[in-house]
Amino acid sequence: EIVLTQSPATLSLSPGERATLSCRASQSISIYLAWYQQKPGQAPRLLIYDASYRATGIPARFSGSGSGTDFTLTISSLEPEDFAVYYCQQRSNWPLTFGPGTKVDIK
Amino acid sequence: EVQLVESGGGLIQPGGSLRLSCAAPGFIVSSNYMSWVRQAPGKGLEWVSVIYRDGRINYADSVKGRFTISRDNSKNTLYLQMNSLRADDTAVYYCARSGDEWYFDLWGRGTLVTVSS
Numbered sequence: 178e179i180v181l182t183q184s185p186a187t188l189s190l191s192p193g194e195r196a197t198l199s200c201r202a203s204q205s206i207s208i209y210l211a212w213y214q215q216k217p218g219q220a221p222r223l224l225i226y227d228a229s230y231r232a233t234g235i236p237a238r239f240s241g242s243g244s245g246t247d248f249t250l251t252i253s254s255l256e257p258e259d260f261a262v263y264y265c266q267q268r269s270n271w272p273l274t275f276g277p278g279t280k281v282d283i284k
Numbered sequence: 285e286v287q288l289v290e291s292g293g294g295l296i297q298p299g300g301s302l303r304l305s306c307a308a309p310g311f312i313v314s315s316n317y318m319s320w321v322r323q324a325p326g327k328g329l330e331w332v333s334v335i336y337r338d339g340r341i342n343y344a345d346s347v348k349g350r351f352t353i354s355r356d357n358s359k360n361t362l363y364l365q366m367n368s369l370r371a372d373d374t375a376v377y378y379c380a381r382s383g384d385e386w387y388f389d390l391w392g393r394g395t396l397v398t399v400s401s
Contacts, residue, residue: 211387213329220378220391221329232389264329268386272344273319275329 293395306379
């Protein structure tokens with residue numbers, strides 16, 4: 178099973194700041210990684226797939242990069258609605274696995 | 285509107301059984317890969333099971349032999365039969381759709397299963 182590790186666990190930032198979230202895989206997963214956003218009481222929402230492609234309707238301030246074992250989600254300028262928990266997910270090997278999440282909260 | 289609507293959750297004693305349902309107005313369940321993903325209270329996401337378009341099935345090791353995924357094409361509904369429930373099965377259970385890329389592009393709102401005596 179591929180283990181995904183996310184860092185930091187919590188990121189405290191102010192609106193307008195840049196957020197950089199990391200996801201590391203226990204073995205190479207090529208580009209087969211997605212990022213999801215989850216707000217309290219809501220289901221996750223797909224943001225990025227195949228490491229760098231924005232899902233339908235996702236604002237351009239969200240971008241993804243990386244390949245192999247190291248991936249990054251960047252939010253260029255935080256909007257109030259962006260404070261949430263972010264999960265990465267790999268689809269390279271079964272079972273599909275998720276990272277433990279990074280919480281982006283308001284500083 | 286394309287959506288997923290789960291139902292069937294509740295409080296159940298350890299060792300008991302429960303069946304979750306997921307209705308899918310707006311699209312055809314059998315034309316997609318449909319999964320169950322769960323989230324224990326305050327925890328992260330865990331993929332549980334998938335049914336492929338061709339009917340093949342896969343399970344996480346944590347539920348293999350206890351849970352059964354199925355679908356009823358005439359009702360356009362996905363199911364998860366959960367037997368021999370344990371306290372660590374307590375979670376919100378989401379049904380989720382994925383395409384050929386195996387990313388989840390549509391999620392339901394989830395249904396809470398609490399296993400406790």
